[in-house]
Amino acid sequence: MTGVVLAGRYRLEAPLGSGGMAEVWRAVDERLGRKVAVKLLHPRALPPERERFFLEVRALSRLFHPGIVQVLDLGEEEGRPYFVMELVEGGTFDRLGPFEEGPEGEHLLEAAIRVMEALAHLHAQGILHRDLTPKNILLTREGHPKVMDFGLAYLLQESRHLTRTGYTLGTPTYMAPEQAKGLPLTPKADLYSLGAVLYRTLTGKPPFEGENDQAVLFQHVYEAPRPLEALNPAIPKGVGEAVLGLLAKHPEERPSHPGLFRGVLQEFQALRLxxxxxxxxxxxxxxxxxxxxxxxxxxxxxxxxxxxxxxxxxxxxxxxxxxxxxxxxxxxxxxxxxxxxxxxxxxxxxxxxxxxxxxxxxxxxxxxxxxxxxxxxxxxxxxxxxxxxxxxxxxxxxxxxxxxxxxxxxxxxxxxxxxxxxxxxxxxxxxxxxxxxxxxxxxxxxxxxxxxxxxxxxxxxxxxxxxxxxxxxxxxxxxxxxxxxxxxxxxxxxxxxxxxxxxxxxxxxxxxxxxxxxxxxxxxxxxxxxxxxxxxxxxxxxxxxxxxxxxxxxxxxxxxxxxxxxxxxxxxxxxxxxxxxxxxxxxxxxxxxxxxxxxxxxxxx
Incomplete structure (x- = not known):
């Protein structure tokens, strides 16, 4: 599809990725002369996938936050729905790691603060992400994080439920225990996933590894992760404790304040001095x-x-x-x-x-x-x-x-x-x-x-x-x-x-x-x-x-x-x-x- 122009405006340049229900392209908005990303539904998408696609558009369109990818336009070309969003080209969130005791460490903690603030905005709008992974938090060229990919978003106010018997939506490596067990979710599930993302980014390894998805999910539910400092001695104790707090097994024990990492950032700056x-x-x-x-x-x-x-x-x-x-x-x-x-x-x-x-x-x-x-x-x-x-x-x-x-x-x-x-x-x-x-x-x-x-x-x-x-x-x-x-x-x-x-x-x-x-x-x-x-x-x-x-x-x-x-x-x-x-x-x-x-x-x- 390289060279195809959607709505007489968006020229597709190169594929950026493809999933089960949609593909993402780098494109040029020829009207405004700027680069954008276009998410285009696969032509043979099933009705539930079309529903999930429009759910993502609705979720993104109501969010206005510097830490969340912005929707710019919505359209349909030859029966294929698409939406246009800002292009974020700095790589995935885990590229900020592993944690190092210098300006890189400070930048990583600042990025964690921005993601926490973005999630707080998301949750205030009655939306759960449900699939927060390093690949779903992209970085701008300046290294600022933006949360994206709301294909599994859950609209609290509409009581939407997009799971089916015997199948749990999400990514096992970053999945909250209650999500692994198929229980009703709250915003605390996204915070657990953020904790798992930060664990992976700070140490270079996920909190749990196993031979298969079931083994990983079992550990999320029943086992405690190793202290982060044991994997990366550069991580200050306060930073490790904050991440383990997000990884608490019980949702009510997870801290939800957007400024969670502000205190540890200040402590880290004091350590550098x-x-x-x-x-x-x-x-x-x-x-x-x-x-x-x-x-x-x-x-x-x-x-x-x-x-x-x-x-x-x-x-x-x-x-x-x-x-x-x-x-x-x-x-x-x-x-x-x-x-x-x-x-x-x-x-x-x-x-x-x-x-x-x-x-x-x-x-x-x-x-x-x-x-x-x-x-x-x-x-x-x-x-x-x-x-x-x-x-x-x-x-x-x-x-x-x-x-x-x-x-x-x-x-x-x-x-x-x-x-x-x-x-x-x-x-x-x-x-x-x-x-x-x-x-x-x-x-x-x-x-x-x-x-x-x-x-x-x-x-x-x-x-x-x-x-x-x-x-x-x-x-x-x-x-x-x-x-x-x-x-x-x-x-x-x-x-x-x-x-x-x-x-x-x-x-x-x-x-x-x-x-x-x-x-x-x-x-x-x-x-x-x-x-x-x-x-x-x-x-x-x-x-x-x-x-x-x-x-x-x-x-x-x-x-x-x-x-x-x-x-x-x-x-x-x-x-x-x-x-x-x-x-x-x-x-x-x-x-x-x-x-x-x-x-x-x-x-x-």
Whole structure:
């Protein structure tokens, strides 16, 4: 039917899919010059299928929500009914997963919120979807979800029932227990299906698998799914609990508030702020930032000790934590109070706040403080110069002796010995731990056992490996940046920069930002490695930070800059003294600390 024009207006271009009762085509609305999707009933459709087809049209036509595919027109061509809807071309919902601790994770939770809101609108109109699957939640090119395919929709107000004896409509993998048992349905059944969709998206696996549909349905009715964190350790506990809440066996136990994931999104953003390099994907992408054009110096604080590379500030609960000299410094941003916890040796690794404050020192020990009480301490072979990676009960510590030490609930889990010193924190991505070593190899490990999956020759690595959209971005000491696919194990591109790379990269949705000792900030295309622009900034030791559409960096010459995505400086402060710690953007201010331990607060308002 390619080339056929319906109603003298809609030219069919290519088939998008076909089901039992209808086929979907990509088409062009020649009157308005826009792309659309056309759903066309099969010519030999039976009367019940025609009824279900028109039911879908009626259900969609009464829904006006940005999270639901919009019906644009209805018609009939040579006895075949069709309807026209907006074209959504970004793929299925599960393409957003698996969950990663960075901007991708934040986007996935935002998408979950939008679907919850779309379902709330659907249910408020008296409609149940009854077949919510990843394929029935499509993504726009920008990654925004839209619920579609209402062929099995159930109109509550009309008491419609489209099941027949011995047959249950729906998709077993995502079906609520009461739906599997053929019981009357409420909106809670759609929420269960959403929980199953989110489980699949977050972990990469459905909540239940079996040899046949009956085995899967039995598990939906009688068995509990595994905790999501057991399948994907990057998933925060609060996120996993919210999804399991939707998967409750009894409908009345499932939370239905559209804002269910707003709270866990806020918790996740707080976790990113409390972790150096903005999460386990080490993307340098932070969730919050003020408009840098409105910044001005609002205050200064003396931390009482040197803040040197590879230190980083982290934020949690209104407080900022940083290693300065032989002290773990805690700054109350509300009162300006500075507290120093004196330690036996210099703090040589950025702290992490996860159920306590973890800090690594030159003496080779990692300590966890709860409040101001030392709660736990673990010894490694030699000095710790990389921040621990803390994932629930697991703690991973890279040490200068070339060993990755893993602990679980304060007990040793495993040790992995690399071929050279470890100066960079491990990166968790796509279910593997990636460890860059000074011996020039990137090691991919099983996070549960420490077993080596594979290793790849790169070059000496001193800064963390960053990750985004399925690709690892590896900065090497000599100044090369590699884009590496961890699944195919292929190098996609590599770009040679001049000068050593001391600090971490920063990523946004399209570019990789790198700056090193040669004094040039470069923006590289994530897909090709080609340079989009460059800017002379001065010698950069600290890692780069991206937030709110701007790049924040500070230099050895005492410059603090905010640069937009076009490479234009939109804010600059000078005379700060040498800076070796990345700026920390918060909601209303950006913090910069110099080598001498002077903290500058640049705020708005």
């Amino acid at each position: 409390a972790t150096p390099r903005a999460g386990a994907s080490r993307s340098g992408h932070y969730p919050l930032a003020p408009d840098p054009r409105r910044l001005s110096l609002r205050g200064k604080l003396d931390l009482g000790g040197e803040a040197a590379w590879p230190g980083e500030m982290v934020y949690a609960g209104g407080r900022v934590f940083l290693g300065a000299g032989r002290g773990l410094v805690e700054v109350d941003l509300l009162t300006g109070e500075v507290h120093r916890e004196t330690l036996p040796d210099e703090v040589t690794a950025p702290p992490v706040v996860r159920g306590g404050v973890y800090v690594g020192c030159w003496d080779g020990r990692v300590r966890r403080f709860r409040g101001r009480t030392l709660e736990w301490s673990a010894e490694t072979g030699t000095e710790v110069t990389a921040s621990p990676l803390v994932l629930g009960p697991r703690v991973y510590v890279a040490s200068r002796d070339g060993v990755l030490y893993a602990f679980e609930r304060d007990r040793p889990l495993f040790q992995f010995r690399a071929g050279g010193h470890l100066s960079a924190s491990p990166t968790l991505y796509r279910g593997l731990l990636f460890l860059g070593s000074e011996d020039g190899w990137l090691y991919a490990l099983d996070p549960g056992t420490g077993a080596l999956r594979y290793k790849v020759k790169t070059g000496p690595v001193h800064a963390p490996v960053a990750a985004h959209r399925g690709v690892l971005f590896i900065p090497t000491w000599e100044g090369e940046v590699y884009a590496f696919d961890p699944l195919t194990r292929e190098t996609l591109w590599n770009t040679a920069l001049e000068g050593e790379l001391w600090g971490g990269l920063a990523l946004d949705g399209e570019r990789v930002y790198a700056a090193g000792w040669n004094g040039v900030l470069r923006a590289l295309d994530q897909a090709t490695g080609e340079e989009a622009w460059s800017l002379e900034v001065g010698k950069v030791t600290a890692g780069l930070t991206y937030a709110g559409g701007h790049l924040f960096l500070a230099t050895e010459e005492g410059r603090f800059l905010a640069v937009d995505r076009r490479g234009q400086v939109v804010f600059e402060a000078t005379g700060l003294g040498a800076v070796q710690v990345p700026p920390l953007p918060l909601a209303q201010e950006v913090l910069v600390v110099n080598l001498a331990g002077r903290l500058y607060r640049f705020g708005v308002g």
